[in-house]
Amino acid sequence: MKEYSIEELKNIVRPKLGENVPLLLFRILRIIGIRSLLGETSGATLYMMGKNVGTMLGAVDLEDLRKKIEELKVGIAEIETIDEERMIVKLYECITCSGFGYTGEMFCDMESGIIAGLMETIFKKRAKSTQTKSWSVGYNYCEFEILLY
């Protein structure tokens, strides 16, 4: 199977419809489609997918990470550094869960992975991201704890 680069995906020719798609379509694919195909393994798979994407995108520093997340409309990130190994990333307007009602489970694994991947390219260390808050567990933002090791 061929592997495609981000550059190859950038050539979008849609004179009438343009580059944007409804967020609802993304959520149908992401929350209904992928979960129904992958079931219980969808979380880990989406995290790995996000991590690969984050690594491909790359970031030079935390400001660049913030900019990339916002440009791709994944969300609006607020980053708090705890110490050399730990950071908290609050994600407002999360692409996946923003506005979601309470379900008792968190499922922003792709976003979590994207943040971890971007962090790895900045700090040249391995990064693990764990989601700790979400609209779906009663907050009005998403939150991730990042561990660099």
Ligand SMILES: [Zn+2]
């Ligand atoms: Zn979220």
